[in-house]
Amino acid sequence: MQCNYCERRCNIAENKSGICQAYTFTNDEIQEKYPFHWTSMGVSHIESIPFYHIYPGSRSLLIGSIGCNFDCSYCSNSYVAKENPEKVFKYTLKPEQVVSKCRQLGCHNIVFAINEPVMSLPSLLELSRVCKHNHIEMGCLSNGYMTEESAKLMADIFSFINISLKGMSSEFYLKYTGAPTVEPVLRNIEYFYSRIHLEMTTPIIQTVNDRDIPAITSFIKKIDPAIPWHVFRLLPEYHMKEMEYPAINEINIALQGAREQLDYIYFSNFVGSDWVSTICPECGKMLIERISLGGCGGKVINYCLDDTRPGSCPDCGHSINVKGGKISWEAGEGLL
Amino acid sequence: MNLGIIDVREWQTMVDFRTGRKAQVLKQNHLINAISHLLRMHPYPGDIDPSSNAWVTDVALDLNSIYHPDFIFLTYAQPFFTSVFQHLNNEEWQAIITSVTNEVNRFIALSGFVPVIVGSGRTTPLQGEIDLSSLQGLANCGGMGPTYAGLYYPSKEDLTQLQDDERVEMIIPRHQLIDEWGGNADFTSRLPEYLLSAGQGYTFRGIGNMPRILYRINGKDKQIPVKAPFGAKSITEIAPMIKKILPDHRVALIMVEGIGCEDFPFAYEQCDNTFSWHTYGTGDDQYLALTSGKHLPFHPFPPGHKYYRDDCEDKPYPYSGIYRYMPDNVIGADTSIKSAAVGSRSILTHVASGADISVECFARALYNYGSMAVLNNLLD
Numbered sequence: 158m159q160c161n162y163c164e165r166r167c168n169i170a171e172n173k174s175g176i177c178q179a180y181t182f183t184n185d186e187i188q189e190k191y192p193f194h195w196t197s198m199g200v201s202h203i204e205s206i207p208f209y210h211i212y213p214g215s216r217s218l219l220i221g222s223i224g225c226n227f228d229c230s231y232c233s234n235s236y237v238a239k240e241n242p243e244k245v246f247k248y249t250l251k252p253e254q255v256v257s258k259c260r261q262l263g264c265h266n267i268v269f270a271i272n273e274p275v276m277s278l279p280s281l282l283e284l285s286r287v288c289k290h291n292h293i294e295m296g297c298l299s300n301g302y303m304t305e306e307s308a309k310l311m312a313d314i315f316s317f318i319n320i321s322l323k324g325m326s327s328e329f330y331l332k333y334t335g336a337p338t339v340e341p342v343l344r345n346i347e348y349f350y351s352r353i354h355l356e357m358t359t360p361i362i363q364t365v366n367d368r369d370i371p372a373i374t375s376f377i378k379k380i381d382p383a384i385p386w387h388v389f390r391l392l393p394e395y396h397m398k399e400m401e402y403p404a405i406n407e408i409n410i411a412l413q414g415a416r417e418q419l420d421y422i423y424f425s426n427f428v429g430s431d432w433v434s435t436i437c438p439e440c441g442k443m444l445i446e447r448i449s450l451g452g453c454g455g456k457v458i459n460y461c462l463d464d465t466r467p468g469s470c471p472d473c474g475h476s477i478n479v480k481g482g483k484i485s486w487e488a489g490e491g492l493l
Numbered sequence: 494m495n496l497g498i499i500d501v502r503e504w505q506t507m508v509d510f511r512t513g514r515k516a517q518v519l520k521q522n523h524l525i526n527a528i529s530h531l532l533r534m535h536p537y538p539g540d541i542d543p544s545s546n547a548w549v550t551d552v553a554l555d556l557n558s559i560y561h562p563d564f565i566f567l568t569y570a571q572p573f574f575t576s577v578f579q580h581l582n583n584e585e586w587q588a589i590i591t592s593v594t595n596e597v598n599r600f601i602a603l604s605g606f607v608p609v610i611v612g613s614g615r616t617t618p619l620q621g622e623i624d625l626s627s628l629q630g631l632a633n634c635g636g637m638g639p640t641y642a643g644l645y646y647p648s649k650e651d652l653t654q655l656q657d658d659e660r661v662e663m664i665i666p667r668h669q670l671i672d673e674w675g676g677n678a679d680f681t682s683r684l685p686e687y688l689l690s691a692g693q694g695y696t697f698r699g700i701g702n703m704p705r706i707l708y709r710i711n712g713k714d715k716q717i718p719v720k721a722p723f724g725a726k727s728i729t730e731i732a733p734m735i736k737k738i739l740p741d742h743r744v745a746l747i748m749v750e751g752i753g754c755e756d757f758p759f760a761y762e763q764c765d766n767t768f769s770w771h772t773y774g775t776g777d778d779q780y781l782a783l784t785s786g787k788h789l790p791f792h793p794f795p796p797g798h799k800y801y802r803d804d805c806e807d808k809p810y811p812y813s814g815i816y817r818y819m820p821d822n823v824i825g826a827d828t829s830i831k832s833a834a835v836g837s838r839s840i841l842t843h844v845a846s847g848a849d850i851s852v853e854c855f856a857r858a859l860y861n862y863g864s865m866a867v868l869n870n871l872l873d
Contacts, residue, residue, distance in 0.1 A: 196704045198626065200801040214806060221704070233860070236705050244706055246698055248626040261631040261646055262700065262801070271704065392860060405504040428812075428855055428862045429499040429506035431515065448513040450811055451855060451862040457806050458513060486805040 158182045163226040163275050163303045164341040179224035179276035189279045194247040196237050197221035197271045207454025210385045211317045211354050214457045215484035218264040221271025227300050228335040230396040238272040252287035263489030269297040285314040301342035308345045312352035319356040320346050325372040350380050354480050360389040363403040374415040382419045383478040389426035425449050439475035500532035501863035513811035527559045528866045537854040539861040540574040545837045546596040552852050553835040557604050565745045566846040568836030569593050573751030573775050576616045576709045594758040606745035609721040613775040614714035615753030619707050620694030623660050635701035635800045638710030642697040643685025643797020663690040676790025683798040711774035718754045718761035727765040732786030750775050780845035784823040814840045823847035843867045
C-alpha cells in the first residue's frame, strides 16, 4: 500500500516499512510503528533550536522520535534519525504525560526537533489536542518534504515551524538527501507561510550549495523578505565527517547580497558567531542581542523590543516580525 | 577581564568570558597573539578521535613553552567517551590505553613536571536502562550514562514503584541528605526532593539524557588509581598535597578518564573515590573533589539538580555550562602560582582547574565545534 505521509510515497508491503522505517502496512492500513515513542526529552532555549522570532527567551520542552525520510550525507543526528529504531532507547509517553512533563519543567512550549516530525504525525496530532486544551503551543523543525495532506495536518498541529531548505536544485536534493526533487519543499514553505509562523534554515556546504544563496534569497523575498533565515555553517558529520569545515568569512561575504534583500538573516552553527542578533532593518538598532554557544542557534542576552507595541522597534517604530513577545526563562516556574 | 578566545577552525573570535559578549580588546599583546596562534595550529580532532590524546599533549607542550606555569592540569577524556559511546573489543580498548599512556609519558618526558596521575575509574558494560519518564513525578538525569537522578514531585505510586525496582540501589529524601551531608547553600538549595542511585551497570533515562546509544557507563569505582610522589588516601587529599609540594616543584595533575585500577598503566596507589555512600563518577563531582580538595556538599551542584533552572539570560559565564561562578578554591586559582590547563574534557578543564590559562576542546554532546582558551585576570 502507498504511504502518503511524505512525498516519497513509498509502497509498503504487509508488515514491512518504507524508507523512513517509521510506518508499516498492517491491518489494511498504514500505521505508525512507534506511536508515542520519544527518543529525546530535554529543556532548551527556543533560540537554540533555532527559533528567533517567536516567544523569544522562552523555555521549550524539546522532544524527538526516530527515523527520517531523508538520508542527508551530513546529518548531525544520524545516531537517532538513521539508527536502527530497535536499538535506540525510547520513552513511551502518552500526550497527557508529555504535557505534564512540560508543566513540571516550567516550559512554555513544546518543540519537536532531532528528527523529521512527519515520522510521528499521528502521535503528534494526539499530542497537539491535549496541548491545545492546556494552552501549550507546539513548534517543529522539518525538512518540508511531506505531502500536501500531511502539510495541512502539520499546520493544524504546530503554531510555528522552521523548514530546512537545503538547496534550490533537485540535483542537490537527490545527491545529498536522497530525495528526488526540491519541488515539494518549495510548495510546502509557501503553504506554511500562509498558515503559521515560519522560519527557514539552510546549511551551507561550501562549493556545493553556496552558489544557491542568491536563488534562495530570491525565493524567500518573493514570499516575504521578513521571513527569518538561519544560514548554518555545515558541521561535518555522518558521511561527510572528513570534509573541511566551511570558511566562515567566505560564506559571510556570499551573504552580503542577500542581506540587502532580506530583513533577518542569521549566520551560525558555530560558537561565537557575530551574526545571531536581531537588528532593526529600518534604523539598525540592535533589538534582540544573542550569543552563539555552539549548536544551531543562540541565546538571548538582551531584549529591547517594545512589547507594549507588539513587534515594533522602540526607536523608529518599524514593524518587526517577532511573534508573542518576550517570555521570561523563569515564567513557567512554580506554576504547578 | 576574563577573556575567551574561541577557535572554530579557520575563524576566531574573542569574548568577555563573564558576559559572553564579543570582547573589545583594544591592545593586542604577546600572550593573546601566542594563544590565538596556538589554537589555530591545533584544531581539535573530536571527542572519540584517537588523536585527541595527542592533541592534549601537543597543546600542553606548546602552552608550557609560552607560559611556563608552575602547575598544569591535563585532562585526557577520549578513553571515557570512546568506551561509553562505541562498541570496543579488548584489542581496541588496549590500543586506547596504549595511546593515552604514550601521550602522558611524552608530556612528562618533554616538560619535566612532577606528575600526579589520576585514573577517573573504569567504565562498566551497560546492564540496563531504568526508564524514569513514566513516573508521575519528574526525573532529572543529565549527563552521559547517569547513575544518579534527581526526583521531583513524586507520587506515592512513584516511590512504591522505585522501591520495588531492584535496579534502583537507593532512594534518599532531601532532608536526609541535608542531615547526613550538610553542605553549602548553593548545594543544599539545589538538592532534589529525592536522590536516586542506580545499581552497578544501570543508568537512568529521564529528562536531559543524550539520545545516543550507550555501551558502557561509569563503573562507580570506590577506589581509583593515583600515581603521585605522596600518598593520598582520599580523592580530596590530592589537592592539598599538590599545594604542599608546589613551592618546590612544578606539578602536572593529569586526569585520565575512564581508566580504573585494573587498566592503569602506571605504578599506583589506590585512593578512596567516595564521600559517605556516594561514589564519584567521571564528571563534575569528581573533578571538583580532585582539584578543590572538598567533598561533594561543598560543590555548587548536587547530582540530579535541575540543570536548566539557572540558565536565564543574564547568567554569567555562558560558555561554562551550568556554572555561574568560577570556583576559587581550586589549585589553579591560587594567585601566588602560575597555572595552566589543557584538556579534552570541555568546561571542566577550565572550571575545575581555575588556571590562569586554560585551553580545551569546545565540544558539546560529542559535537566538535572547535576549541577555546580562557585567560583569567591576565589582561587587567
